[in-house]
Amino acid sequence: MAAPGPVLLSEWTKIRTVRSTTVTLAAAFVVTVGLSAVVCALTNANFTEATRNGRNAVFDPTSTSFAGVFLGQLAVIVFGVLAVGNEYSSGMIRVSLAAVPRRGALLAGKTAVVLALVLAVAALTSFSSFLLGQALLGPHRTSLDAPHVLRAVVGAALYMALICLFSVGVTAMLRNQTLALGVLMPFFFLVSPILSNVPKVKTVARYFPDTAGSRVTSVLQQPDAPYGPWTGLGICALWTAAALLGGWLVLRRRDA
Numbered sequence: 001m002a003a004p005g006p007v008l009l010s011e012w013t014k015i016r017t018v019r020s021t022t023v024t025l026a027a028a029f030v031v032t033v034g035l036s037a038v039v040c041a042l043t044n045a046n047f048t049e050a051t052r053n054g055r056n057a058v059f060d061p062t063s064t065s066f067a068g069v070f071l072g073q074l075a076v077i078v079f080g081v082l083a084v085g086n087e088y089s090s091g092m093i094r095v096s097l098a099a100v101p102r103r104g105a106l107l108a109g110k111t112a113v114v115l116a117l118v119l120a121v122a123a124l125t126s127f128s129s130f131l132l133g134q135a136l137l138g139p140h141r142t143s144l145d146a147p148h149v150l151r152a153v154v155g156a157a158l159y160m161a162l163i164c165l166f167s168v169g170v171t172a173m174l175r176n177q178t179l180a181l182g183v184l185m186p187f188f189f190l191v192s193p194i195l196s197n198v199p200k201v202k203t204v205a206r207y208f209p210d211t212a213g214s215r216v217t218s219v220l221q222q223p224d225a226p227y228g229p230w231t232g233l234g235i236c237a238l239w240t241a242a243a244l245l246g247g248w249l250v251l252r253r254r255d256a
Contacts, residue, residue: 085177172247
């Protein structure tokens with residue numbers, strides 16, 4: 001069974017019938033939208049104080065409505081890891097490879113289904129976060145037809161999808177969901193944010209997938225940034241492509 005249709009159907013069935021994958025996608029939506037709403041409400045309530053301290057000079061209402069993406073992306077990372085790692089932890093990968101001997105077709109089918117699901121959820125999450133966040137910002141809000149705002153909203157959805165696919169590739173390389181989570185979670189939650197604020201290494205950290213990709217979610221860009229928002233998303237896409245390529249090479253060369 002190496003035809004694209006049956007492969008996609010089988011991968012869809014695997015993901016749909018595992019409760020944990022559905023829960024993680026729901027968590028990505030709830031956490032991102034919920035946290036963004038809280039931050040926007042607090043920002044609106046304390047905006048006068050922020051103005052007095054001069055912080056409003058760099059206020060970006062669009063990026064404020066995406067404040068929850070930092071935690072929400074952890075849920076899509078878990079989704080990407082589970083989509084691949086569940087088969088290794090249960091031993092079902094042997095059955096999958098017996099049914100689809102072409103390993104590239106197996107990984108491509110899994111990647112396509114994961115992309116379709118996470119992109120749909122990410123788009124819903126992105127627009128919901130923006131619309132609710134702007135409503136809570138009150139007079140300090142912006143709109144979709146303002147310059148660069150639609151780019152940021154669409155870019156936020158694309159960024160979350162790319163981070164999920166990056167996790168798929170890393171898990172395919174490591175072949176163990178516990179190990180993959182042990183690598184990805186500390187990296188995105190601790191290592192990357194810390195190194196991005198260390199003077200001697202932050203120049204390199206700018207090219208990490210999350211640091212580069214998340215630039216697309218902001219309308220206001222840092223004046224000293226070495227690249228623009230779409231270039232940053234492109235850097236994130238290159239990381240994702242490299243991870244998926246690595247996953248394919250490992251799957252191709254190693255037994256289940």
